[in-house]
Amino acid sequence: MTPRIAIQEAPFDLAAETARLTAGRANVGGLASFVGLCRADDGLAAMVLEHYPGMTERAIARIAGEAAERWALLGLTVIHRVGRLEPGAPIVLVLTASAHRAAALESCAFLIDWLKTGAPFWKREEFADGAERWVEAKAADDAAAARWTRA
């Protein structure tokens, strides 16, 4: 199982990515997906996503490797968009495939929790009045990722 990892400005196509994981095979019994979207909180006009090219791919590959080690996965896709995104636009896709549902569902949650805290992306919010602010890291995200840490 080779994870598919992509960092891109372009939108992604959930149906096409799903087909990629299932085409020509009959051993996948479950697919789990998470799609993160840009919300229009507080009059947000756009979200600008910056990342650390090179390290981002490395960090996601490591997290994907850990998921593949912990769960019996038949497919794993992570696509994270960067650049300027408007409210309603999809930001991130996590897609996992397995023979039985638990592995797909749990690894999908694990991956999105770790993407929030363990991959070098930063969000800047732009507002209609011209104001801008960097999104601050949330303690709740750290707690969500920490629940996957093995004793």
Add this chain to the structure above:
Amino acid sequence: MRILYFAWVKQRVGVAEEEVAPPPEVRDVAGLVDWLSGRSEGHAAAFANRRTIRAAVNQDFAGPDHPVAAGDEVAFFPPVTGG
């Protein structure tokens, strides 16, 4: 040594990256932050609150005690907010 800055750290420093040659007594990430802080007002502003700064050495997250040496790629940035 190649230094990279991201997000508001980059905005405060004023450049995305720079090539530097710190003196030999700069041995770890914390020492490098001290030394970089003296380079300009922008650097000092970026590193004013150390608790809000994260680092990576050669593209792996690194704490203040992580060693740094000539030829390394060292990046400074705020806590990450992807996903």
